[in-house]
Amino acid sequence: MGGTGAREAVAQITKDTIKNVKDKTKSSLLLLLPILVGFGISKLEHAKAIVEAGAIGVIMGSAIVKIIQKNINDFSRMEKEMQEFVMNIKKTLENI
Secondary structure, eight states, X not given: XXXXXXXXXXOHHHHHHHHHHHXXXXXXXXXXXXXXXXXXXXXXXXXXXXXHTTOSEEOOHHHHHHHHHXXXXXXXXXXXXXXXXXXXXXXXXXXX
């Protein structure tokens, strides 16, 4: 848990919280509750760890903002890097 921005690794408390939410909702009407995690998810390894812990997806706002800032004067490069980043994340998470 914590604020937005990049981190080195996914905290164990985050993984434990995902498991706790899944455990508490699996026998209720909230069974289909989608669990998404954001705040500090900036690397492919983070996204993979979050989904392996039981979330269905990740929110990577800070990483996207960095791509935008880096390419603010070159829209076509920004678009290309954004597509590559998103497709790489998607491809990795589809295989989990």
